[in-house]
């Protein structure tokens with residue numbers, strides 16, 4: 001499902017905190033929104049999710065997000081916020097099952113097929129052994145994975161993931177991004193994510209959008225966007241740009257000797 005943004009501005013009531021953003025993400029594409037703290041990345045994602053007021057065009061599958069009812073939106077778009085508020089007492093599996101709600105008839109209960117979807121997602125996120133554990137009794141990384149389990153159980157054509165790897169160790173971060181990548185390749189799921197980790201962003205996204213001060217400053221392939229000068233200018237960081245074996249740029253901090 002294609003995502004299209006044209007001259008999008010969004011904010012919280014006062015002056016827009018992000019503006020002038022245009023991007024097209026084809027079905028099965030992965031756009032990573034990167035940029036320094038406070039640049040407007042999360043706000044942009046919320047605008048695509050229809051959760052903050054925006055102007056310009058935000059379309060998913062050719063439909064304006066602002067015109068969709070909440071239930072309809074939840075069938076098309078799965079959104080994982082950077083910091084999710086979760087019902088602490090709920091068990092992991094029951095929480096993930098909430099992701100099936102938009103697919104149920106009103107008043108209907110989840111059926112076997114829904115439980116199977118959840119079991120599959122928990123398995124793939126290494127959460128199966130924690131299925132009955134209340135959310136309050138999870139580590140930070142386990143909790144983050146539970147939030148993603150709910151969103152993946154929603155089985156939407158578009159995934160909006162705000163810093164999905166925060167708090168995850170390198171193995172779980174990789175497993176999560178591999179899983180999302182598989183959904184993208186096999187089901188044509190379209191992904192828009194924010195990612196602070198530029199090494200991961202360059203390996204998984206096919207396009208990067210660099211936002212600074214609320215506006216887009218670079219847009220293109222990871223190799224085009226992640227140059228030493230661009231990163232130095234917009235992050236005020238001393239970095240080197242190495243290459244991975246797969247040819248992806250790997251931005252690493254360069255400590256003065």
Ligand SMILES: Nc1ncnc2c1ncn2[C@@H]1O[C@H](COP(=O)(O)OP(=O)(O)OP(=O)(O)O)[C@@H](O)[C@H]1O
Nearest residue numbers: 012017035036037038039040041042043044082194
């Ligand atoms: N609910 C809100 N009300 C008012 N201003 C907000 C709100 N949320 C964020 N902002 C402001 O909007 C600007 C952009 O914030 P946003 O969270 O989009 O940045 P970000 O690029 O995701 O940052 P980070 O990398 O730190 O997560 C910041 O100046 C922030 O202080």
